[in-house]
Amino acid sequence: xxxxxxxxxxxxxxxxRRMTLRCTQDMRHNAMYWYRQDLGLGLRLIHYSNTAxxxxxxxxxxxxxxxxxxxxxxxxxxxxxxxxxxxxxxCASSLTTMTEAFFGQGTRLTVV
Amino acid sequence: xxxxxxxxxxxxxxxxxxxxPCNHSTISGTDYIHWYRQLPSQxxxxxxxxxxxxxxxxxxxxxIAEDRKSSTLILHRATLRDAAVYxxxxxxxxxxxxxxxxxxxxQP
Numbered sequence: 704x705x706x707x708x709x710x711x712x713x714x715x716x717x718x719x720r721r722m723t724l725r726c727t728q729d730m731r732h733n734a735m736y737w738y739r740q741d742l743g744l745g746l747r748l749i750h751y752s753n754t755a756x757x758x759x760x761x762x763x764x765x766x767x768x769x770x771x772x773x774x775x776x777x778x779x780x781x782x783x784x785x786x787x788x789x790x791x792x793x794c795a796s797s798l799t800t801m802t803e804a805f806f807g808q809g810t811r812l813t814v815v
Numbered sequence: 816x817x818x819x820x821x822x823x824x825x826x827x828x829x830x831x832x833x834x835x836p837c838n839h840s841t842i843s844g845t846d847y848i849h850w851y852r853q854l855p856s857q858x859x860x861x862x863x864x865x866x867x868x869x870x871x872x873x874x875x876x877x878x879i880a881e882d883r884k885s886s887t888l889i890l891h892r893a894t895l896r897d898a899a900v901y902x903x904x905x906x907x908x909x910x911x912x913x914x915x916x917x918x919x920x921x922q923p
Contacts, residue, residue: 736910746859746913753908761910793858800908801847806858 705729709794709807716784716814724779724810726794734797735777736761736804737769739790746793752777753800784814819903824918827893835888835917837903842883847906850877850888852899853916859902862888893921 707728716722726735737749738761748761752771766788768780777796781788791811797804820838827833839848850862863870863877865886870877876889890897902916 738913745915746911748910748912751910759909762912795859795911801906803849803861803864804851804859804911805861809858 707794707796707805707807709792709810711810712808713811714813716781716812718785718814719783722781722784722812724781724792724794724812726777726779726807727775728777728796728805729775730796730798730805731774732796732798732805733774734800734804735771736795736797737767737777737779738793738795739763740793740809741790749779749792784812786814788812789814818912819905819914821901821903821914821917823915824920826920826922828922829895830892833890833893833897833919835890835901835903835919836885837887838885839903839905840884842905848877848879848883848886849904849906849911850875851902851904851911851913852897853902854896854899859913862901864906893919895921895923897921 710725733754736751738746740746747763749767750769752758755774758769791809793809795804795806849864851859853859863875865877878887898921900916900918904911
C-alpha cells in the first residue's frame with residue numbers, strides 16, 4: 704500500500720527557475736492539501752482541494768499554484784522560485800474535508 | 816478561527832503514562848478535535864480524533880471534557896519512539912491549522 708507519495712525527496716533549485724512538486728495518493732481521497740514547514744513557524748497551509756476539479760487558497764498561497772485534474776494527483780508549482788521558498792513541503796490527503804489526514808514524507812526544497 | 820492552546824514542552828519517563836493537555840475554549844458544537852504527531856524528520860501522523868465522547872485506539876486515548884473546552888491525549892505507556900511534537904487541532908473543512916504543538920521528551 705503506497706498511501707501518499709511525494710517527489711522529489713529533495714531538490715536544490717536556482718532562483719528564478721520553475722519547479723513542480725509532485726504528490727500522488729492511491730487512497731481515492733477527495734481532499735488534498737499542500738503545507739510548508741519552516742523552523743519556528745510550524746506547518747502552514749499553501750493550497751487545498753476539496754475534490755477533483757476544485758482548488759482553494761490557504762494561509763500562504765503567494766508564489767505557488769496548484770491543479771487538481773483528477774482524484775489522485777495534486778501538483779504544486781513554483782513559477783519562479785525565490786530563496787524565501789526554501790522549506791520542507793508536505794502533501795496530505797483525507798477522505799473528506801472533515802476526516803483524518805494522511806501526510807507524505809515531504810520534499811526538502813532549497814532555493815539558491 | 817477556533818484555536819487551541821498547548822504547553823510548549825513536556826517531559827516524561829519511559830514506560831510511564833503521559834497526559835498531553837489542550838485547551839480549546841472557542842470550540843463550536845460541530846468541531847472535531849484531532850491530534851497529530853510529528854516525529855523528527857517525518858511528516859505529521861494522525862493519532863486520534865473525537866467529537867464528544869472519549870475515544871480509544873491502538874495508539875492512544877482521547878479524553879474530552881464535558882463542556883468540550885479542553886481535551887487530553889493519553890499515551891498509556893510511553894516509549895522512546897513516542898518522542899515527537901504533538902498537535903491538537905480543531906478540524907475545519909479548509910484544512911488542518913497547526914499551532915506550535917507540545918514537544919514531548921521521553922527520558923529512558
